[in-house]
Amino acid sequence: GENVEQHPSTLSVQEGDSAVIKCTYSDSASNYFPWYKQELGKRPQLIIDIRSNVGEKKDQRIAVTLNKTAKHFSLHITETQPEDSAVYFCAASTDTNAGKSTFGDGTTLTVKP
């Protein structure tokens, strides 16, 4: 089955700096890669996703890049703010496994004011 590895497990940045979280996946058939933000005690919320037919997607301060050859994808957050502090999860899924997602173990991002 699919295996998703996420790095780093913790990340601390100064407000205004950029943050990058990386994930690798094992199943070359995976074609959908969402990123979720989970604040303490709350549900995972989708912040951005990318499908395998594109290499990069951007939404304001958040961007995701995908390298299908290397089987890795990354989340980039620019101009970080204290409210970006949360746990971020990457996931991978494919049509052939019915869209169920395999998640990474999460990255705890702390943005220091």
Added chain:
Amino acid sequence: DTGVSQDPRHKITKRGQNVTFRCDPISEHNRLYWYRQTLGQGPEFLTYFQNEAQLEKSRLLSDRFSAERPKGSFSTLEIQRTEQGDSAMYLCASSPWGGGTGADTQYFGPGTRLTVL
């Protein structure tokens, strides 16, 4: 209907007791997923439904676990003879799977936190 809802939000039970959780998906979503999340880990897939049909169960789901979605709307997850290792957050998600190619976005509920004493 503004999102996926789950009930109860918290459940404390004694080992050996049975518990049942409920998930109400976004109304027009035909796919419903159950995940389990433990501290410091990402959600782990348990099972999913396409309308009322349960199409896949993870090996994580022992015989003590059963899930239903009788009318293709809400779903229940029951755990019989709970064990301390069952303590976790149980998350439900739904998606408007269109039947064609392309995985659809999953929207998560707030979860039910189970504590087995």
